[in-house]
Amino acid sequence: MPVLPQLEGSTFNADLRDRHIIHDNAAHDRNGNPEKWRYEIWFFNEDRVIYAIHGGPMADRKNFQAATYQCIRFGELWQVNWQEETGTICSLVLDIPNQRLSTLLGFSKRHWRTENEAAHGDKRNAEDFARWRELAKIESSQADRILLSEQAEILEDSRGVGDLEPIDLSWQTL
Template sequence: MYTNVLIFISNNLQLVCLCISSNNCYCSITTTFFVSKNNKSYIQKMKLPCYQNNTPLDPSFDDDLKDVHLVYDYDATDSNGRPEKWRYEIWFFSENKIVYAIHGGPMAGRINYQTVAYQCVRPGEIWQINWLEETGTVVSIVYDIVNKTVNGLLCFSKGHWENSEAAHGDKRNPDDFARWRNLAKQGIQTDRFVLVERAHILKSFKGQGDLEPIEPDAITF
Protein backbone atom coordinates (compact mmCIF):
# COMPACT_ATOMS: atom_id res chain seq x y z
CA MET A 1 0.00 0.00 0.00
CA TYR A 2 1.34 3.45 -0.93
CA THR A 3 2.12 5.57 2.10
CA ASN A 4 2.91 8.93 0.51
CA VAL A 5 2.29 10.94 -2.66
CA LEU A 6 4.73 13.71 -3.56
CA ILE A 7 4.14 16.28 -6.32
CA PHE A 8 6.90 18.61 -7.52
CA ILE A 9 6.20 21.33 -10.09
CA SER A 10 8.91 23.28 -11.93
CA ASN A 11 9.09 24.89 -15.38
CA ASN A 12 5.70 23.46 -16.38
CA LEU A 13 6.81 19.91 -15.55
CA GLN A 14 4.99 17.90 -12.92
CA LEU A 15 6.86 15.08 -11.17
CA VAL A 16 4.52 12.73 -9.33
CA CYS A 17 6.04 10.17 -6.96
CA LEU A 18 4.19 7.38 -5.16
CA CYS A 19 6.32 6.23 -2.24
CA ILE A 20 6.06 2.95 -0.36
CA SER A 21 8.94 3.85 1.91
CA SER A 22 11.62 6.53 2.20
CA ASN A 23 13.80 4.80 -0.38
CA ASN A 24 11.23 3.08 -2.60
CA CYS A 25 9.32 5.45 -4.91
CA TYR A 26 7.74 5.23 -8.35
CA CYS A 27 7.81 8.50 -10.29
CA SER A 28 6.43 9.87 -13.56
CA ILE A 29 6.64 13.22 -15.33
CA THR A 30 3.77 15.04 -17.04
CA THR A 31 3.63 18.43 -18.72
CA THR A 32 1.41 20.98 -17.02
CA PHE A 33 0.50 24.62 -17.10
CA PHE A 34 -1.18 26.97 -14.65
CA VAL A 35 -4.48 28.74 -15.17
CA SER A 36 -6.08 31.22 -12.84
CA LYS A 37 -9.77 31.37 -11.99
CA ASN A 38 -11.33 33.49 -9.26
CA ASN A 39 -7.85 34.22 -7.86
CA LYS A 40 -7.15 30.51 -7.51
CA SER A 41 -4.48 28.59 -9.41
CA TYR A 42 -5.24 25.33 -11.13
CA ILE A 43 -3.01 22.86 -12.92
CA GLN A 44 -4.05 21.51 -16.31
CA LYS A 45 -2.27 18.99 -18.48
CA MET A 46 -1.13 20.20 -21.90
CA LYS A 47 -1.54 18.15 -25.03
CA LEU A 48 1.73 18.24 -26.93
CA PRO A 49 2.84 19.52 -29.33
CA CYS A 50 1.56 22.88 -28.17
CA TYR A 51 2.38 26.47 -29.13
CA GLN A 52 2.65 29.29 -26.62
CA ASN A 53 3.31 32.66 -28.25
CA ASN A 54 3.79 35.39 -25.66
CA THR A 55 4.05 38.08 -28.34
CA PRO A 56 0.67 39.49 -29.46
CA LEU A 57 0.18 39.49 -33.22
CA ASP A 58 1.09 42.96 -34.46
CA PRO A 59 -1.69 44.76 -36.40
CA SER A 60 0.74 45.21 -39.30
CA PHE A 61 0.26 41.49 -40.04
CA ASP A 62 -2.64 42.30 -42.36
CA ASP A 63 -0.45 44.50 -44.57
CA ASP A 64 2.91 42.75 -44.16
CA LEU A 65 2.08 39.04 -44.27
CA LYS A 66 -1.56 38.07 -44.65
CA ASP A 67 -2.06 36.24 -47.97
CA VAL A 68 1.51 37.09 -49.06
CA HIS A 69 3.18 34.47 -51.27
CA LEU A 70 6.97 34.30 -51.58
CA VAL A 71 9.20 32.37 -53.98
CA TYR A 72 12.86 32.34 -52.95
CA ASP A 73 16.17 30.57 -53.56
CA TYR A 74 18.44 29.48 -50.73
CA ASP A 75 22.18 29.78 -51.37
CA ALA A 76 23.22 26.19 -50.62
CA THR A 77 25.75 23.53 -51.58
CA ASP A 78 25.39 20.00 -52.90
CA SER A 79 26.88 16.88 -51.29
CA ASN A 80 30.24 17.70 -52.91
CA GLY A 81 30.31 21.27 -51.64
CA ARG A 82 29.45 22.86 -54.99
CA PRO A 83 27.16 25.93 -54.86
CA GLU A 84 23.54 25.38 -55.87
CA LYS A 85 20.12 26.93 -55.35
CA TRP A 86 17.32 25.39 -53.33
CA ARG A 87 13.98 26.88 -54.36
CA TYR A 88 11.18 27.19 -51.83
CA GLU A 89 7.83 28.92 -51.84
CA ILE A 90 5.62 29.85 -48.92
CA TRP A 91 2.13 31.29 -48.59
CA PHE A 92 1.20 33.03 -45.35
CA PHE A 93 -2.29 31.62 -45.36
CA SER A 94 -3.67 32.96 -42.08
CA GLU A 95 -2.69 34.28 -38.66
CA ASN A 96 -1.62 30.78 -37.58
CA LYS A 97 -1.15 28.71 -40.75
CA ILE A 98 1.23 28.57 -43.72
CA VAL A 99 1.31 26.51 -46.90
CA TYR A 100 4.61 25.74 -48.61
CA ALA A 101 6.30 23.72 -51.34
CA ILE A 102 9.95 22.77 -51.85
CA HIS A 103 11.30 22.63 -55.40
CA GLY A 104 15.08 22.33 -54.90
CA GLY A 105 17.59 20.52 -52.72
CA PRO A 106 17.20 17.18 -50.94
CA MET A 107 13.64 17.98 -49.82
CA ALA A 108 12.39 18.87 -53.32
CA GLY A 109 8.95 17.38 -53.86
CA ARG A 110 7.61 18.16 -50.38
CA ILE A 111 4.24 19.96 -50.24
CA ASN A 112 3.04 20.86 -46.78
CA TYR A 113 1.08 23.14 -44.48
CA GLN A 114 1.85 23.94 -40.86
CA THR A 115 0.68 25.67 -37.71
CA VAL A 116 2.99 28.61 -37.04
CA ALA A 117 3.73 31.36 -34.53
CA TYR A 118 4.45 34.82 -35.94
CA GLN A 119 6.51 37.55 -34.32
CA CYS A 120 6.84 41.05 -35.69
CA VAL A 121 10.37 42.42 -35.18
CA ARG A 122 9.76 45.74 -36.94
CA PRO A 123 6.42 46.53 -38.61
CA GLY A 124 6.75 46.86 -42.35
CA GLU A 125 10.30 45.48 -42.27
CA ILE A 126 11.05 42.22 -40.44
CA TRP A 127 8.99 39.22 -39.30
CA GLN A 128 9.94 35.93 -37.68
CA ILE A 129 7.91 32.80 -38.44
CA ASN A 130 8.36 29.67 -36.31
CA TRP A 131 6.96 26.17 -36.53
CA LEU A 132 7.36 22.48 -35.72
CA GLU A 133 7.08 19.86 -38.45
CA GLU A 134 5.32 16.53 -37.97
CA THR A 135 8.70 14.96 -38.76
CA GLY A 136 10.16 16.51 -35.59
CA THR A 137 12.05 19.21 -37.51
CA VAL A 138 12.00 22.72 -36.03
CA VAL A 139 12.01 25.71 -38.41
CA SER A 140 12.45 29.43 -37.78
CA ILE A 141 12.69 31.90 -40.65
CA VAL A 142 13.16 35.66 -40.67
CA TYR A 143 11.45 37.50 -43.53
CA ASP A 144 13.22 40.78 -44.31
CA ILE A 145 10.72 42.75 -46.38
CA VAL A 146 13.06 45.66 -47.11
CA ASN A 147 16.12 43.65 -48.17
CA LYS A 148 14.03 40.90 -49.82
CA THR A 149 15.68 38.00 -48.01
CA VAL A 150 14.65 34.99 -45.94
CA ASN A 151 17.09 33.81 -43.26
CA GLY A 152 16.41 30.31 -42.02
CA LEU A 153 17.30 28.07 -39.10
CA LEU A 154 16.25 24.49 -39.83
CA CYS A 155 16.86 21.87 -37.14
CA PHE A 156 16.19 18.64 -39.02
CA SER A 157 15.28 15.57 -37.02
CA LYS A 158 17.37 12.46 -37.65
CA GLY A 159 14.52 10.74 -39.47
CA HIS A 160 13.77 13.74 -41.66
CA TRP A 161 17.34 14.49 -42.73
CA GLU A 162 18.57 10.93 -43.24
CA ASN A 163 15.42 9.85 -45.11
CA SER A 164 14.82 12.85 -47.35
CA GLU A 165 12.97 10.85 -50.02
CA ALA A 166 10.56 9.53 -47.40
CA ALA A 167 9.84 13.19 -46.52
CA HIS A 168 8.64 13.89 -50.06
CA GLY A 169 4.95 13.94 -50.94
CA ASP A 170 1.87 15.93 -49.98
CA LYS A 171 0.39 16.07 -46.48
CA ARG A 172 -3.09 15.85 -48.02
CA ASN A 173 -2.21 12.25 -48.89
CA PRO A 174 -2.86 10.19 -45.72
CA ASP A 175 -0.05 7.74 -46.54
CA ASP A 176 2.48 10.58 -46.87
CA PHE A 177 1.27 12.19 -43.65
CA ALA A 178 1.55 8.92 -41.71
CA ARG A 179 5.04 8.24 -43.09
CA TRP A 180 6.23 11.74 -42.14
CA ARG A 181 4.96 11.32 -38.59
CA ASN A 182 6.97 8.14 -38.23
CA LEU A 183 10.16 9.99 -39.20
CA ALA A 184 9.89 11.90 -35.91
CA LYS A 185 10.30 8.65 -33.97
CA GLN A 186 13.87 8.05 -35.13
CA GLY A 187 16.79 9.03 -32.90
CA ILE A 188 16.70 11.32 -29.87
CA GLN A 189 16.12 15.06 -29.55
CA THR A 190 19.80 15.95 -30.03
CA ASP A 191 20.18 13.82 -33.18
CA ARG A 192 19.72 16.79 -35.48
CA PHE A 193 21.20 18.34 -38.59
CA VAL A 194 21.20 22.09 -37.90
CA LEU A 195 21.14 24.13 -41.11
CA VAL A 196 21.55 27.92 -41.23
CA GLU A 197 21.03 29.56 -44.60
CA ARG A 198 19.91 32.67 -46.45
CA ALA A 199 17.60 32.99 -49.44
CA HIS A 200 16.95 35.79 -51.89
CA ILE A 201 13.33 36.46 -52.75
CA LEU A 202 12.51 36.14 -56.45
CA LYS A 203 8.78 36.82 -56.32
CA SER A 204 6.40 38.39 -53.83
CA PHE A 205 2.68 38.60 -54.53
CA LYS A 206 -0.73 38.10 -52.95
CA GLY A 207 -2.70 34.90 -53.29
CA GLN A 208 -2.25 31.14 -53.50
CA GLY A 209 -0.38 30.97 -56.80
CA ASP A 210 0.18 27.27 -57.55
CA LEU A 211 -0.39 26.23 -53.92
CA GLU A 212 -3.67 24.77 -52.71
CA PRO A 213 -5.61 26.38 -49.85
CA ILE A 214 -6.37 24.47 -46.66
CA GLU A 215 -9.15 24.44 -44.10
CA PRO A 216 -8.59 27.07 -41.37
CA ASP A 217 -8.56 24.33 -38.71
CA ALA A 218 -6.53 21.81 -40.72
CA ILE A 219 -4.70 19.23 -38.58
CA THR A 220 -0.94 19.68 -38.93
CA PHE A 221 0.55 17.04 -36.57
Template structure:
Protein backbone atom coordinates in the same frame (compact mmCIF):
# COMPACT_ATOMS: atom_id res chain seq x y z
CA UNK B 1 -1.06 32.43 -29.69
CA UNK B 2 -0.28 32.55 -33.42
CA UNK B 3 0.52 36.30 -33.46
CA UNK B 4 3.08 37.51 -30.93
CA UNK B 5 2.58 39.98 -29.44
CA UNK B 6 -1.12 40.08 -30.28
CA UNK B 7 -1.71 43.82 -30.19
CA UNK B 8 -3.73 46.09 -32.43
CA UNK B 9 -0.44 47.31 -33.98
CA UNK B 10 0.86 43.81 -34.79
CA UNK B 11 -2.55 42.65 -36.02
CA UNK B 12 -2.71 45.61 -38.40
CA UNK B 13 0.93 45.08 -39.45
CA UNK B 14 0.31 41.38 -40.08
CA UNK B 15 -2.62 42.16 -42.37
CA UNK B 16 -0.57 44.63 -44.42
CA UNK B 17 2.83 42.86 -44.28
CA UNK B 18 2.10 39.13 -44.48
CA UNK B 19 -1.48 37.91 -44.62
CA UNK B 20 -2.03 36.10 -47.94
CA UNK B 21 1.51 36.99 -49.10
CA UNK B 22 3.27 34.48 -51.31
CA UNK B 23 7.05 34.24 -51.68
CA UNK B 24 9.24 32.13 -53.93
CA UNK B 25 12.86 32.16 -52.82
CA UNK B 26 16.17 30.49 -53.55
CA UNK B 27 18.80 29.37 -51.10
CA UNK B 28 22.27 29.52 -52.62
CA UNK B 29 23.84 26.54 -50.89
CA UNK B 30 27.60 26.86 -50.81
CA UNK B 31 29.90 24.17 -52.18
CA UNK B 32 30.61 21.36 -49.72
CA UNK B 33 31.13 17.60 -49.66
CA UNK B 34 27.39 16.84 -49.56
CA UNK B 35 26.79 18.58 -52.91
CA UNK B 36 30.00 17.41 -54.60
CA UNK B 37 31.64 20.82 -54.28
CA UNK B 38 29.02 22.62 -56.40
CA UNK B 39 26.90 25.59 -55.47
CA UNK B 40 23.21 24.67 -55.61
CA UNK B 41 19.94 26.57 -55.66
CA UNK B 42 17.25 25.20 -53.39
CA UNK B 43 13.88 26.72 -54.35
CA UNK B 44 11.16 27.09 -51.72
CA UNK B 45 7.67 28.53 -51.95
CA UNK B 46 5.88 29.98 -48.91
CA UNK B 47 2.33 31.30 -48.58
CA UNK B 48 1.55 33.10 -45.35
CA UNK B 49 -1.99 31.80 -45.45
CA UNK B 50 -3.39 33.26 -42.23
CA UNK B 51 -2.37 34.42 -38.76
CA UNK B 52 -2.17 30.78 -37.68
CA UNK B 53 -1.18 28.81 -40.81
CA UNK B 54 1.44 28.60 -43.53
CA UNK B 55 1.33 26.61 -46.77
CA UNK B 56 4.53 25.71 -48.60
CA UNK B 57 6.17 23.63 -51.30
CA UNK B 58 9.80 22.70 -51.86
CA UNK B 59 11.02 22.59 -55.45
CA UNK B 60 14.81 22.19 -55.13
CA UNK B 61 17.37 20.56 -52.87
CA UNK B 62 17.20 17.35 -50.86
CA UNK B 63 13.62 18.01 -49.70
CA UNK B 64 12.27 18.78 -53.21
CA UNK B 65 8.83 17.36 -53.82
CA UNK B 66 7.40 18.20 -50.39
CA UNK B 67 4.03 20.00 -50.09
CA UNK B 68 2.88 20.91 -46.64
CA UNK B 69 0.87 23.20 -44.40
CA UNK B 70 1.51 23.88 -40.74
CA UNK B 71 0.25 25.71 -37.69
CA UNK B 72 2.67 28.61 -37.23
CA UNK B 73 3.41 31.41 -34.83
CA UNK B 74 4.26 34.84 -36.19
CA UNK B 75 6.39 37.27 -34.22
CA UNK B 76 6.53 40.89 -35.27
CA UNK B 77 10.06 42.18 -34.77
CA UNK B 78 9.56 45.52 -36.57
CA UNK B 79 6.27 46.23 -38.39
CA UNK B 80 6.83 46.72 -42.11
CA UNK B 81 10.38 45.35 -41.83
CA UNK B 82 11.04 42.11 -39.92
CA UNK B 83 8.91 39.10 -39.06
CA UNK B 84 9.80 35.75 -37.55
CA UNK B 85 7.68 32.68 -38.35
CA UNK B 86 8.11 29.42 -36.41
CA UNK B 87 6.60 25.98 -36.73
CA UNK B 88 7.07 22.34 -35.76
CA UNK B 89 6.65 19.67 -38.40
CA UNK B 90 5.15 16.21 -38.04
CA UNK B 91 8.62 14.85 -38.92
CA UNK B 92 9.95 16.38 -35.67
CA UNK B 93 11.77 19.16 -37.55
CA UNK B 94 11.77 22.62 -35.96
CA UNK B 95 11.66 25.57 -38.40
CA UNK B 96 12.33 29.24 -37.79
CA UNK B 97 12.20 31.77 -40.63
CA UNK B 98 12.95 35.50 -40.50
CA UNK B 99 11.58 37.58 -43.36
CA UNK B 100 13.36 40.88 -44.01
CA UNK B 101 10.80 42.73 -46.11
CA UNK B 102 12.87 45.75 -47.24
CA UNK B 103 15.87 43.63 -48.25
CA UNK B 104 13.88 40.78 -49.81
CA UNK B 105 15.74 38.17 -47.75
CA UNK B 106 14.79 35.04 -45.86
CA UNK B 107 17.01 33.74 -43.05
CA UNK B 108 16.24 30.34 -41.56
CA UNK B 109 17.32 27.94 -38.89
CA UNK B 110 16.06 24.40 -39.38
CA UNK B 111 16.50 21.72 -36.74
CA UNK B 112 15.94 18.58 -38.81
CA UNK B 113 15.06 15.42 -36.97
CA UNK B 114 17.48 12.61 -37.76
CA UNK B 115 14.72 10.75 -39.61
CA UNK B 116 13.79 13.74 -41.76
CA UNK B 117 17.41 14.52 -42.67
CA UNK B 118 18.65 10.98 -43.29
CA UNK B 119 15.51 9.84 -45.12
CA UNK B 120 14.70 12.98 -47.10
CA UNK B 121 13.10 10.95 -49.90
CA UNK B 122 10.52 9.66 -47.41
CA UNK B 123 9.72 13.26 -46.41
CA UNK B 124 8.48 14.00 -49.93
CA UNK B 125 4.85 14.00 -50.92
CA UNK B 126 1.74 15.94 -49.93
CA UNK B 127 0.30 16.13 -46.43
CA UNK B 128 -3.20 15.86 -47.92
CA UNK B 129 -2.32 12.23 -48.73
CA UNK B 130 -2.87 10.22 -45.51
CA UNK B 131 -0.07 7.77 -46.41
CA UNK B 132 2.46 10.59 -46.77
CA UNK B 133 1.40 12.12 -43.45
CA UNK B 134 1.75 8.83 -41.58
CA UNK B 135 5.17 8.18 -43.14
CA UNK B 136 6.31 11.68 -42.11
CA UNK B 137 5.16 11.10 -38.54
CA UNK B 138 7.29 7.96 -38.47
CA UNK B 139 10.37 10.03 -39.35
CA UNK B 140 9.98 11.93 -36.05
CA UNK B 141 10.51 8.67 -34.12
CA UNK B 142 13.99 8.10 -35.58
CA UNK B 143 16.80 9.34 -33.34
CA UNK B 144 16.49 11.73 -30.43
CA UNK B 145 16.77 15.47 -29.76
CA UNK B 146 20.58 15.37 -29.61
CA UNK B 147 20.82 13.99 -33.15
CA UNK B 148 19.28 16.97 -34.90
CA UNK B 149 20.95 18.42 -37.97
CA UNK B 150 21.00 22.22 -37.68
CA UNK B 151 20.97 24.06 -40.97
CA UNK B 152 21.26 27.86 -41.15
CA UNK B 153 20.76 29.39 -44.59
CA UNK B 154 19.85 32.66 -46.28
CA UNK B 155 17.70 32.99 -49.38
CA UNK B 156 16.88 35.67 -51.93
CA UNK B 157 13.27 36.27 -52.81
CA UNK B 158 12.73 35.84 -56.54
CA UNK B 159 8.94 36.35 -56.57
CA UNK B 160 6.72 38.26 -54.16
CA UNK B 161 2.96 38.44 -54.76
CA UNK B 162 -0.41 38.07 -53.03
CA UNK B 163 -2.62 35.01 -53.16
CA UNK B 164 -2.27 31.27 -53.57
CA UNK B 165 -0.35 31.12 -56.83
CA UNK B 166 -0.13 27.42 -57.64
CA UNK B 167 -0.38 26.28 -54.01
CA UNK B 168 -3.60 24.67 -52.80
CA UNK B 169 -5.64 26.30 -50.05
CA UNK B 170 -6.41 24.62 -46.75
CA UNK B 171 -9.06 24.67 -44.04
CA UNK B 172 -8.02 26.26 -40.74
CA UNK B 173 -9.32 23.29 -38.73
CA UNK B 174 -7.26 20.68 -40.60
CA UNK B 175 -4.91 18.74 -38.37
CA UNK B 176 -1.27 19.75 -38.81
CA UNK B 177 0.58 17.26 -36.62
Protein backbone atom coordinates in the same frame (compact mmCIF):
# COMPACT_ATOMS: atom_id res chain seq x y z
CA MET C 1 -10.32 35.57 -38.95
CA PRO C 2 -9.39 38.17 -36.35
CA VAL C 3 -5.72 38.80 -35.66
CA LEU C 4 -4.41 36.83 -32.67
CA PRO C 5 -3.92 38.86 -29.45
CA GLN C 6 -0.10 38.84 -29.70
CA LEU C 7 -0.40 40.38 -33.18
CA GLU C 8 -2.99 43.03 -32.24
CA GLY C 9 -1.74 46.49 -33.08
CA SER C 10 0.94 45.06 -35.36
CA THR C 11 1.29 45.46 -39.09
CA PHE C 12 0.59 41.75 -39.67
CA ASN C 13 -2.26 42.34 -42.14
CA ALA C 14 -0.22 44.74 -44.26
CA ASP C 15 3.08 42.88 -43.92
CA LEU C 16 2.21 39.19 -44.06
CA ARG C 17 -1.44 38.17 -44.35
CA ASP C 18 -1.95 36.38 -47.70
CA ARG C 19 1.66 37.10 -48.78
CA HIS C 20 3.12 34.54 -51.19
CA ILE C 21 6.88 34.29 -51.61
CA ILE C 22 9.08 32.21 -53.89
CA HIS C 23 12.74 32.14 -52.95
CA ASP C 24 15.97 30.32 -53.71
CA ASN C 25 18.13 29.30 -50.76
CA ALA C 26 21.84 29.53 -51.40
CA ALA C 27 22.87 26.00 -50.38
CA HIS C 28 25.47 23.33 -51.11
CA ASP C 29 25.22 19.79 -52.43
CA ARG C 30 26.79 16.76 -50.70
CA ASN C 31 30.15 17.59 -52.30
CA GLY C 32 30.13 21.21 -51.12
CA ASN C 33 29.27 22.66 -54.52
CA PRO C 34 26.96 25.70 -54.48
CA GLU C 35 23.39 25.16 -55.65
CA LYS C 36 19.98 26.81 -55.29
CA TRP C 37 17.04 25.19 -53.49
CA ARG C 38 13.69 26.67 -54.46
CA TYR C 39 11.00 27.12 -51.80
CA GLU C 40 7.53 28.61 -51.96
CA ILE C 41 5.61 29.83 -48.91
CA TRP C 42 2.22 31.43 -48.43
CA PHE C 43 1.57 33.19 -45.13
CA PHE C 44 -2.06 32.09 -45.24
CA ASN C 45 -3.30 33.77 -42.08
CA GLU C 46 -2.21 34.60 -38.54
CA ASP C 47 -1.66 30.96 -37.55
CA ARG C 48 -1.01 28.95 -40.72
CA VAL C 49 1.65 28.67 -43.40
CA ILE C 50 1.35 26.68 -46.62
CA TYR C 51 4.51 25.77 -48.48
CA ALA C 52 6.13 23.66 -51.15
CA ILE C 53 9.76 22.64 -51.56
CA HIS C 54 10.91 22.48 -55.17
CA GLY C 55 14.67 21.93 -54.81
CA GLY C 56 17.30 20.20 -52.70
CA PRO C 57 17.01 16.96 -50.73
CA MET C 58 13.44 17.71 -49.59
CA ALA C 59 12.14 18.60 -53.07
CA ASP C 60 8.64 17.46 -54.02
CA ARG C 61 7.18 18.23 -50.60
CA LYS C 62 3.90 20.10 -50.01
CA ASN C 63 2.86 20.95 -46.50
CA PHE C 64 0.87 23.28 -44.28
CA GLN C 65 1.39 23.92 -40.61
CA ALA C 66 0.27 25.92 -37.61
CA ALA C 67 2.79 28.72 -37.18
CA THR C 68 3.66 31.47 -34.76
CA TYR C 69 4.45 34.94 -36.03
CA GLN C 70 6.57 37.46 -34.20
CA CYS C 71 7.11 41.02 -35.33
CA ILE C 72 10.68 42.18 -34.85
CA ARG C 73 10.23 45.58 -36.51
CA PHE C 74 6.88 46.69 -37.96
CA GLY C 75 6.87 46.83 -41.75
CA GLU C 76 10.37 45.37 -41.94
CA LEU C 77 11.25 42.18 -40.02
CA TRP C 78 9.12 39.17 -39.05
CA GLN C 79 10.00 35.79 -37.58
CA VAL C 80 7.81 32.78 -38.40
CA ASN C 81 8.19 29.42 -36.63
CA TRP C 82 6.62 25.97 -36.92
CA GLN C 83 7.28 22.28 -36.33
CA GLU C 84 6.56 19.57 -38.87
CA GLU C 85 5.17 16.08 -38.30
CA THR C 86 8.64 14.80 -39.17
CA GLY C 87 9.94 16.50 -36.03
CA THR C 88 11.75 19.16 -38.06
CA ILE C 89 11.75 22.59 -36.43
CA CYS C 90 11.53 25.48 -38.91
CA SER C 91 12.21 29.18 -38.33
CA LEU C 92 12.50 31.97 -40.84
CA VAL C 93 13.07 35.70 -40.65
CA LEU C 94 11.57 37.77 -43.44
CA ASP C 95 13.44 41.00 -44.17
CA ILE C 96 10.84 42.91 -46.20
CA PRO C 97 12.84 45.98 -47.30
CA ASN C 98 15.85 43.90 -48.40
CA GLN C 99 13.71 41.11 -49.93
CA ARG C 100 15.65 38.37 -48.10
CA LEU C 101 14.88 35.38 -45.92
CA SER C 102 17.10 33.82 -43.27
CA THR C 103 16.16 30.33 -42.12
CA LEU C 104 17.08 27.80 -39.48
CA LEU C 105 15.90 24.20 -39.83
CA GLY C 106 16.47 21.49 -37.24
CA PHE C 107 16.32 18.02 -38.83
CA SER C 108 16.96 14.70 -37.14
CA LYS C 109 20.35 13.52 -38.42
CA ARG C 110 19.04 10.31 -40.01
CA HIS C 111 16.09 12.11 -41.62
CA TRP C 112 18.45 14.63 -43.23
CA ARG C 113 21.27 12.28 -44.21
CA THR C 114 19.63 9.02 -45.28
CA GLU C 115 15.84 9.21 -45.17
CA ASN C 116 15.08 12.56 -46.79
CA GLU C 117 13.10 10.99 -49.64
CA ALA C 118 10.61 9.69 -47.06
CA ALA C 119 9.69 13.35 -46.44
CA HIS C 120 8.59 13.88 -50.05
CA GLY C 121 4.91 14.04 -50.91
CA ASP C 122 1.82 16.01 -49.97
CA LYS C 123 0.38 16.26 -46.47
CA ARG C 124 -3.11 15.94 -47.99
CA ASN C 125 -2.21 12.35 -48.98
CA ALA C 126 -2.84 10.05 -45.98
CA GLU C 127 0.10 7.73 -46.84
CA ASP C 128 2.56 10.63 -47.07
CA PHE C 129 1.24 12.11 -43.82
CA ALA C 130 1.60 8.79 -41.96
CA ARG C 131 5.14 8.26 -43.31
CA TRP C 132 6.15 11.77 -42.19
CA ARG C 133 4.92 11.08 -38.66
CA GLU C 134 7.18 8.02 -38.54
CA LEU C 135 10.21 10.19 -39.38
CA ALA C 136 9.76 12.00 -36.06
CA LYS C 137 10.44 8.71 -34.25
CA ILE C 138 13.75 7.72 -35.88
CA GLU C 139 16.19 9.28 -33.40
CA SER C 140 16.54 8.35 -29.76
CA SER C 141 17.45 11.88 -28.63
CA GLN C 142 16.46 15.45 -29.50
CA ALA C 143 20.21 16.15 -29.51
CA ASP C 144 20.58 14.04 -32.68
CA ARG C 145 19.92 17.03 -34.92
CA ILE C 146 21.41 18.75 -37.94
CA LEU C 147 20.97 22.52 -37.83
CA LEU C 148 20.79 24.01 -41.30
CA SER C 149 21.05 27.80 -41.60
CA GLU C 150 20.45 29.29 -45.03
CA GLN C 151 19.83 32.66 -46.64
CA ALA C 152 17.61 33.30 -49.61
CA GLU C 153 16.86 35.94 -52.17
CA ILE C 154 13.17 36.53 -52.74
CA LEU C 155 12.42 35.97 -56.41
CA GLU C 156 8.67 36.61 -56.38
CA ASP C 157 6.63 38.47 -53.79
CA SER C 158 2.88 38.65 -54.34
CA ARG C 159 -0.46 38.17 -52.62
CA GLY C 160 -2.71 35.13 -52.89
CA VAL C 161 -2.54 31.42 -53.51
CA GLY C 162 -0.24 31.33 -56.54
CA ASP C 163 0.41 27.68 -57.41
CA LEU C 164 -0.17 26.45 -53.85
CA GLU C 165 -3.44 24.93 -52.67
CA PRO C 166 -5.63 26.54 -50.00
CA ILE C 167 -6.41 24.57 -46.85
CA ASP C 168 -9.38 24.05 -44.59
CA LEU C 169 -8.55 25.46 -41.15
CA SER C 170 -10.04 22.36 -39.54
CA TRP C 171 -7.29 20.14 -41.03
CA GLN C 172 -4.83 18.69 -38.53
CA THR C 173 -1.54 20.42 -37.79
CA LEU C 174 0.90 20.20 -34.91
